[in-house]
Amino acid sequence: MDDIAKAAGYSKATLYVYFENKEEIVSILALESMKKLYDSIESALAQQESTKARYESICRGLVHYQEEFPFYFKMVLDKINVDFEKGDCLPEEKETWRVGEEINEMIRDFLISGMEKGDLRRDLEILPTIFNFWGMLSGIIRLADKKEEYIKNTVGLSRPQFMEYGFHMLYCSIADDRSNQKTGRNVDE
Amino acid sequence: MDDIAKAAGYSKATLYVYFENKEEIVSILALESMKKLYDSIESALAQQESTKARYESICRGLVHYQEEFPFYFKMVLDKINVDFEKGDCLPEEKETWRVGEEINEMIRDFLISGMEKGDLRRDLEILPTIFNFWGMLSGIIRLADKKEEYIKNTVGLSRPQFMEYGFHMLYCSIADDRSNQKTGRNVDE
């Protein structure tokens, strides 16, 4: 609370004028977080046509999100859980959960559309794919952030370069073989 | 420190006889953690022949590791970072970093061997692949753990089932197309 107050430019006591307690503040931040992520991904998907381009903009959306709101990013991964669906939670938590569902809805549409176009594998099971996709994507971004220096030293890649490679790998896990994207930048000939 | 002391069967004060402070204890635990992970993966790789089987045992190794030492697992992801390489860190942290390097060495050998056998894509760039592989693998496990309930309710899969699907996806991101493993369990019969 000291930190939040300092960041907000107010005294700790002032926070309690506007919020019930720390839990409420955190849940409101989480909700903000989810909404921003939603917007980020929605606009990313809207601006692109091809499956690969849309895929890349989803990745970039999450990257930008993590860069702009690292605290929110961590929160989405750590704090948001099932209990949000049930009754014993703040209204903000319920809403957070709902927005999360909408995000999954968007990814679902993206996957189906990509499968219909023949860009993504037809045997993908939608729901398991969505969640594992999130897990892997956030895993890449998280690691690229935490070990940025280490990777630069050891691998010789900047954070964006490293992630780009990871996103390419991840795409291979959902792309259809017959569409030639699997080969990536190194095997163009 | 209370918990650690209780678990160690000593009094809190005694801990400070043997360790400088909490940070040192944590760094030692982290080292233990890394060593256990090393053993886990080493034996996993040794017991298998085929690339796919070895891949799966790596995944299983990390899963068991997370199940048995959730605290260590979290620590490897969160706390272990570049600074370990530099001078301003405890000797245990340096050692932890070294063990991490050895683990990467093992994964490197696994990847190269798989590529040579034609099971894994020949265009994989070793180092970027290693680290992104870790990022994605831990991302799957982490998510499967944090959102177990949610996934059960929404996706209808148990945690192991869900992770199995994820591991399959992840394998697709490194496997060579011509080896028929990409289609996974659905096409085995």
Next chain:
Amino acid sequence: MDDIAKAAGYSKATLYVYFENKEEIVSILALESMKKLYDSIESALAQQESTKARYESICRGLVHYQEEFPFYFKMVLDKINVDFEKGDCLPEEKETWRVGEEINEMIRDFLISGMEKGDLRRDLEILPTIFNFWGMLSGIIRLADKKEEYIKNTVGLSRPQFMEYGFHMLYCSIADDRSNQKTGRNVDE
């Protein structure tokens, strides 16, 4: 202050336009309190003729007062003290003290009139009797309130029944033996 402001229908800040601080508000409430008690007892005494009936209406007056203004009742017992007589107190506190004096005046008249009628013991020393009477009476009411449940369970009497017995006891402490009231309800028939 929040509660007072809400109850008053004004904002907290507005309270400070009209009152110096919380202490002043409390002292004004205490004065109100004293006045209400005065009225309560005055009308109680006026409506009855016989000593016993007047006695009972005094008791009932204090009981109703406690029931209607528990906060005031507590205040009279706790907060109102000697300092009110001296200089270092708010004007309201002085006034509160004065009203208290008037109440004692009324009790004094009641006692004297009762003694003259032969209902009360002639050897009562007025002032010590007044104050001890207040002490005992409020002691009964206070205990009946605080331990209502306990008394119900242990003694098997409701709060009013219990207090009635107490008031009867208290009357015995001032009544003249030769007037037959001492035996109370048990000997009326």
Next chain:
Amino acid sequence: MDDIAKAAGYSKATLYVYFENKEEIVSILALESMKKLYDSIESALAQQESTKARYESICRGLVHYQEEFPFYFKMVLDKINVDFEKGDCLPEEKETWRVGEEINEMIRDFLISGMEKGDLRRDLEILPTIFNFWGMLSGIIRLADKKEEYIKNTVGLSRPQFMEYGFHMLYCSIADDRSNQKTGRNVDE
């Protein structure tokens, strides 16, 4: 807690080494309190033979108790309630309640013995008398304490003198008329 810590000569943090929380401290103090009161009254009753003398020693016991442990005295009146009998309370609270019951037991024996000797009224109902007796007795002591100065100025009696008069009055409320104690000090001729 600041005050308790200061009084104990320790820091606030130290209190939490020995006690769970404030509630526990308070409940332990309350229990101590009750035990001391028990001892006080028990020895008072044991050292006297005649009913009047025993009565006076009970009063004196409670007075000394209030003088020595004003905080405990207040606590017994305010904080100890029925919930202590039930399950949702600390063990100390249960014990406190039990000691209270034992005290009442002693008063009961005193009353019965007094009635048998013919010193106390035979129509006293034991339980209602016990509790009202406590209410009135503590009411006298409480008032004598809170308004000591005021009584000195207005009534012209010291606190002990004032209470003595009150105890005399209270005795009249339980004494049998035929025993000549009712007349008190002023009517000796």
Next chain:
DNA sequence: GATGAATGAGAGTTCATTCAT
């Protein structure tokens, strides 16, 4: 070699009070 006893610093929270508007 081990610990009982103690604590400073800081956490989340509450509340009477202030002041510019």
Next chain:
DNA sequence: CATGAATGAACTCTCATTCAT
């Protein structure tokens, strides 16, 4: 005339750390 906005000081409680024995 009234208040929205803000806070210092106090509260209960926690935890890593110290030190005499």
